[in-house]
Amino acid sequence: MATQIALFNHKGGVSKTTTAFNLGWMIASKGKKVILIDCDPQCNLTGMVLGFKDSDEFEAIYQAEGVRNIRDGLAPAFESRPAPIEAVTCEEIDGQPNMLLLPGHIGLAEYEVTLGIAQALSGSLVTLQNLPGSIFHLFDITAKKYDADYILIDMSPSLGPINQNLLMTSDFFLVPMAPDYFSVMATDSLAIIFPKWRAWSEQAKSNPLLKNAIYPFPAKSPKFMGTIVQKYRIRAAKTPSAAFQKWINEIEDGVKNKLIPVLKKNDMLLPDANYTNANITISEPIIQMSDFNSLIALSQKHNAPVFALTDAQLESTGIVLERTKKSMRQFAKLYSDGADKIIHLTENA
Numbered sequence: 001m002a003t004q005i006a007l008f009n010h011k012g013g014v015s016k017t018t019t020a021f022n023l024g025w026m027i028a029s030k031g032k033k034v035i036l037i038d039c040d041p042q043c044n045l046t047g048m049v050l051g052f053k054d055s056d057e058f059e060a061i062y063q064a065e066g067v068r069n070i071r072d073g074l075a076p077a078f079e080s081r082p083a084p085i086e087a088v089t090c091e092e093i094d095g096q097p098n099m100l101l102l103p104g105h106i107g108l109a110e111y112e113v114t115l116g117i118a119q120a121l122s123g124s125l126v127t128l129q130n131l132p133g134s135i136f137h138l139f140d141i142t143a144k145k146y147d148a149d150y151i152l153i154d155m156s157p158s159l160g161p162i163n164q165n166l167l168m169t170s171d172f173f174l175v176p177m178a179p180d181y182f183s184v185m186a187t188d189s190l191a192i193i194f195p196k197w198r199a200w201s202e203q204a205k206s207n208p209l210l211k212n213a214i215y216p217f218p219a220k221s222p223k224f225m226g227t228i229v230q231k232y233r234i235r236a237a238k239t240p241s242a243a244f245q246k247w248i249n250e251i252e253d254g255v256k257n258k259l260i261p262v263l264k265k266n267d268m269l270l271p272d273a274n275y276t277n278a279n280i281t282i283s284e285p286i287i288q289m290s291d292f293n294s295l296i297a298l299s300q301k302h303n304a305p306v307f308a309l310t311d312a313q314l315e316s317t318g319i320v321l322e323r324t325k326k327s328m329r330q331f332a333k334l335y336s337d338g339a340d341k342i343i344h345l346t347e348n349a
């Protein structure tokens with residue numbers, strides 16, 4: 001069965017989508033089959049992967065025959081159609097044969113309220129009892145169709161019922177953060193929200209109506225993989241500048257003193273040895289990535305990861321090209337080390 005990893009933080013703009021694409025690509029380049037799933041109705045990941053510059057370009061995949069995006073995949077359950085959920089036909093990704101995209105859809109947002117009611121009633125309304133397990137079922141049959149090793153889920157910045165469902169039906173979750181005040185505050189709210197979500201999922205897992213639904217609610221117990229800190233500016237010595245280091249320290253303090261105790265109490269951590277063996281210190285970021293600077297725009301222009309742009313795509317020569325290639329190699333190493341930790345942790349869990 002594929003290992004499902006959710007990228008979650010209700011704080012917006014912390015690099016969830018960028019990380020899903022770059023990290024997914026790196027895991028895929030290590031020989032693992034990866035499916036990226038765009039669960040944000042804004043569809044940024046879909047646009048980024050397929051190189052769509054404006055919304056008109058989505059029409060081609062939305063009008064195509066068959067089940068081609070997340071909304072169409074879930075429609076049989078959410079629109080009470082007398083047909084079963086079918087695996088999605090995913091999009092191939094230029095330059096990375098080991099990675100696929102399950103495209104997003106703005107209409108996914110229409111299912112938020114219904115799912116919220118279904119989850120609040122926990123199966124007591126028979127017409128809604130198939131919904132809480134339907135998202136996992138869709139991902140599961142799609143992963144089986146493609147024989148995927150990993151599913152990476154890009155989520156919207158919200159604490160809504162869809163995110164609650166996605167996180168609690170995943171095997172692991174990563175929390176991307178930016179080194180700023182809001183990310184420090186976000187740690188506090190995560191420490192409040194996780195126990196609530198976990199209490200709901202424990203109830204849902206033991207509820208006979210949800211267990212015996214057409215799409216049974218899966219018996220998952222998601223574990224924290226760590227944080228990813230992004231976009232800090234560096235000093236000449238390649239270490240974060242003092243202002244950013246202060247926020248990185250505060251995030252680490254918050255994770256260590258507030259988040260981890262709560263996760264431990266709620267069975268959302270693996271045993272300590274699993275992290276140590278995977279070379280992870282759980283209170284520290286699993287990946288710490290400085291600002292991509294000029295590479296981010298080129299990455300978006302060429303729909304390629306920040307660490308795998310060709311000389312021609314880098315659009316420079318001489319000393320500038322050499323400097324850019326050097327920084328690209330540093331990002332490649334950071335993503336590669338992060339991917340190794342993740343693969344080790346998941347394969348030995």
Ligand SMILES: Nc1ncnc2c1ncn2[C@@H]1O[C@H](COP(=O)(O)OP(=O)(O)OP(=O)(O)O)[C@@H](O)[C@H]1O
Pocket residue numbers: 011012013014015016017018019040044155156157230231232289290291292293296
């Ligand atoms: N390390 C980085 N260096 C520079 N820019 C970055 C970096 N990571 C992400 N960005 C940029 O920051 C912005 C936000 O990133 P991204 O869209 O990945 O965040 P997000 O968490 O998915 O946002 P949202 O919550 O809106 O979905 C984007 O413009 C992206 O190109």
Ligand SMILES: [Mg+2]
Pocket residue numbers: 016017018040044045154155156
């Ligand atoms: Mg995003």
